[in-house]
Amino acid sequence: MSTTPLSSTDHAHDEGHIVLVVNAGSSSIKCSVYRVVEDPHAEGGARAIFGAGGQIEGIGVAPRVVARMADGRLIVDEKFPVAQVSDHDAAFRLLRLVLAVGLRDTPPAAIGHRVVHGGAHFKDAVLIDDKVIEELDALTPLAPLHQPHNLAAIRAVRTAAPELPQVACFDTAFHAGNDIMAQLFALPYHYYEEGIRRYGFHGLSYEYIAHYLHSAEPDIARGRVVVAHLGNGASLCAMKDGKSVETTMGLTALDGLPMGTRSGAIDAGAVLWMMARGMGYDEIEKLLYQESGLKGLSGVSSDMRELLASDSERAKLAIDFYTYRIAQEVGKLAVGLGGLDALVMTGGIGEHAAPIRAQVCERLAPLFGTALDTTANDAGKERVSSRESRVPVFAIRTDEEGMIALHTARLLRGALAR
Template identity: 50%
Template structure:
């Protein structure tokens, strides 16, 4: 009987799910796409535009889980559907994407109530993510007691960055208390790292790589020898690049001014920085890059220009941290599908000797660098769910 790993990747308005054949994963390479039995997503949770989509791979399913209005209903709908298809009795573990592991976790961990409580205490550091990561864990514990649940952390990939990359210039005792740069999107970066040897011809394991994870959340990571060297995100998932609704890097003095001089509450400032800024705030139109690219409004183009400028500027910073650059990889929704964004970013980084093949870029091909480019430029789709499943299999095999 096939043994399955269920993966849950829960966001603020979505819940992605995937089922993997654990036995096949143990006998396959890291990028084998056949071990995923199915995957799908509930989208628009908490809004009026809810939907569920399903991709069944080589397996045929007549139905998909019923649509749901919120996260709790989504996980219950998924579990009901899994029960109808006799999947639950074959589960050997459920893996979860958890955004913030704080100082406590630098690798995947098997969950228990005490660990969930510890992770819940980190909610203020990732308010758009942490509550939604933990809700399915609690629901599954009630519905499937005794089934191993494993948390895989977005912060773990960055846990071994050099001290100088992790510190803020605050009193050192605060670092020991956890006030440090954690970095995020680690599961995505981990997957890309595992893909590079098979995707890039004659890949040098010591190559200096910058990965641009550009989605509704966005960050860059400098990587060498599979190790995170530096990242644009820090203590929270707010820092760094402008994002769909998040402001990215901002002068801390401005935050103090908003509270002290403008009379805004902490809650109001949090809402401003997390939900009303970024592409949405700059454009006044949308947080969605494709919507902005289709718009003829001047503020839409201004928002795109600012976004690309900040990416190019941070690429310069991370290139300095690496001491040079051999490859630039674009991934996630915007990175994989927004050719004009890639074109603008690379043109602004021309001083690195980096050049695009315009046709390959327009077609979203894997290699989009020109023949005379001194830096390889790649578009590699990410797969956070697969990394979670692989970590779950590795953990189960060790037990």
Template identity: 50%
Template sequence: MSGETLILNAGSSSLKFAIYIDEDDTPEVSGLIDRIGAGEAEIALKDASGQPLPAGAPGSVADHGEALMVAIRAMAKHYPDHTIKSVGHRVVHGGPEFAAPVLIDDAVEEKLMALTPLAPLHQPHCLAGIRAARAAFPDARHIACFDTAFHRSMPRLNELYAIPREHFDAGIRRYGFHGLSYDYIANALRDRHPDLSQGRVIVAHLGNGASLCAMRDGRSVATSMGFSALDGLAMGTRCGNIDPGVLLYLMDQGMSSAELSDMLYRRSGLLGLSGTSSDMRTLLASSAPEAAEAAAYFVQSVRRGIAELAAMLGGLETLVFTAGIGENAAAIRDAICAEMGWMGIRLDTAANDQGEPIISDSESGVQVLVIPTREDLTILSAVRAGG
């Protein structure tokens, strides 16, 4: 077969993968390996119609390199004749240098390794997948696509922190993340709602990781995440906005940087507030007051973030919900918008409950949309364009 492209999306403990053929935007086979490095891993595999395929039990999967080998073997059982000619990789951090997709060679891989301190919990997994894929498919083109690149259009003022200037030149600046998702939504808006896409838009990417992006003319103007993926909204296990004085206090009380990192990345957010779960579905189904408080905190965090970005845009004309919570949790969308009538936001309750593409009512001053995101198609488009 010709023109076969493998798309890889490495998360902190997961690997999403899909094979596309020629110009088709529907993967011939796709899957997910979860719980990497956490005991018995889980694998799910689907065919082009979305039907499950037998994938077996992978057992313990130590890292993302091993996960890729498991994925290749699973796909080969059903599609043994694939010849991968291109591989597109999601890379969390591109640093100050990488503002567009790039062909990966040894020099680029070395530069990506040097960025690890900027994303210590994400970049190593991306690199493990890259190394394994380059070894498995040495004759293929490998393209890196960056979550930070979409936000390089932000004005310099919105990249700055109010700390001594020399730190900006050393790389301490607001980078923003979820850029592959925002890129997809910007293009989807342009295709489906061209009149809205040129205006003042806020996209709410609400999942286990959550952020907001303010766009004008389809370009990033500002975003809630900053130097790291900890900033901004409360998330599944990440804290979001926090007074830096709290962190200094905890360190003065004897908490090490490793312990602090573990708390902020893995034990905070919805999990920390509820004490039970990082999954919004679990919290919404729970009768525990701590679960309700965690969900309410998340809603308030998003509302505050929307108001801040709307001020930076000078108003708001379109609000888009996307990602796991944004696409599927009608109750959370309703709670976020319920107290924002002062901004002109009014929901159509029935449309919201049914997850319609447009969920604002006819009298709303702000168009409110639900658009499922497809980061894989953003990566695929970059690969087909030549990286």
């Protein structure tokens, strides 16, 4: 983390705000402690310094807590009885106690949450109250894998620490300013007015990459960049001058690229065909969100590490289709940008899977002259393209939690100023 402009273990001259960042999933909660300090040299005038982080996984099944300080020192690695960590409320209370070591007896000034869907209303981070929770709950059908767990964590905090201000930071917000051409579906226009539009996701990750490039590669940051966030969820974003122009996800986090268990883009007629055969809403939702993507195609796993290690022909088919679709979408986004000045890969797969980066660049070479430096790519260097590559290619570690800390501290400063 110390190599990034937003997250560093360097000592700061001012006290800043301590922020606890929460990223909740269906059976896990990740928490990170950040100190946000003023920095006139950083974009936005502040930077987030990582202090400690941990997660509790297997909530209600096989709970395990792992937490570390910024320098890698282990705070705890322990399994707990299911009865002790049966739900998100209990998990948050336990994780907060564990991270008290990282907080060094200094309570957080606020808690920032990743919330996947902000809909048409929430275009920036917001302080959470009853009305906000009600509105976010109404968006659950648009993000069924994420929204309920994001809200469960918010409610858990309200129970465990009701005095703490909470801030919701949205994955959709980075794309809120996209041109209407990037938001429309070819449906009757009143549906757009009612909120049926392309929102895009992974915005906190893309925003971090935009900030990073601004500091590390300012010439590239001002240009036409496609960023690929490749993890269990996957999407691409076209950015010009650090702003989102177009993205591959749409109304929901189901659109675009094939993902770990999600289908990505399919013909809407396929869903009609399923319905005509008697499949109900719940069955179709489960198929598209939990049984498709890399898992469905391979029949092996949704985990790219397992697929790359597998000798299965279907695992190879799933990988090939995955990189084929990524390359296709890069080309589409380049059309929206009017060209391509750089390609960035991030997320768990983008940062760590050298063979995936190699396949994507090989597919893009005829169009964009992408050529990898094999040694740099295999070693996981930041710039993985060769000097001969017409378009530079990067593998950059993202920091969504750092962005959440910055947004939370900014909102907190504004509230205190009033």
